[in-house]
Amino acid sequence: MFGRGSGVSARWDDPDTYEGKYPPDWDFRRKAVYERDNYTCQHCGVRSGPHAGDGGAVLHAHHQIPLNRGGGNHLENLATVCQSCHDRAHGHPTGRNYENRGYNGVRILRRTGNIFMRIIRRFL
Numbered sequence: 436m437f438g439r440g441s442g443v444s445a446r447w448d449d450p451d452t453y454e455g456k457y458p459p460d461w462d463f464r465r466k467a468v469y470e471r472d473n474y475t476c477q478h479c480g481v482r483s484g485p486h487a488g489d490g491g492a493v494l495h496a497h498h499q500i501p502l503n504r505g506g507g508n509h510l511e512n513l514a515t516v517c518q519s520c521h522d523r524a525h526g527h528p529t530g531r532n533y534e535n536r537g538y539n540g541v542r543i544l545r546r547t548g549n550i551f552m553r554i555i556r557r558f559l
């Protein structure tokens with residue numbers, strides 16, 4: 436079920452396959468993204484992880500195309516950002532949703548959007 440020992444499973448690429456905002460293998464995914472991006476924020480270039488140790492910037496993996504706009508969890512859609520760039524990208528504090536696994540506002544929005552589009556299409 437896991438590809439190439441990385442712990443990332445392609446079956447969770449589609450956010451419709453699990454409950455909540457983050458896939459069950461999110462921890463593996465975000466680490467794979469940090470590693471690919473060399474633990475460097477893709478917005479401001481601040482470095483963390485092995486470069487800075489525990490005192491470095493907090494890194495997040497950011498969905499470049501948000502899930503509620505049809506983006507997936509595949510690694511190509513994820514970018515390493517530091518916490519402050521991430522907050523700025525979203526316009527509100529980030530990083531708490533991950534701790535609260537019950538959060539599913541994005542999913543509800545997405546679902547509502549899909550239903551809305553389905554209704555629209557029916558009338559076209």
Ligand SMILES: [Zn+2]
Pocket residue numbers: 476477478479480481516517518519520521
């Ligand atoms: Zn940054």
Ligand SMILES: [Zn+2]
Pocket residue numbers: 496497498521524525529
């Ligand atoms: Zn984000």
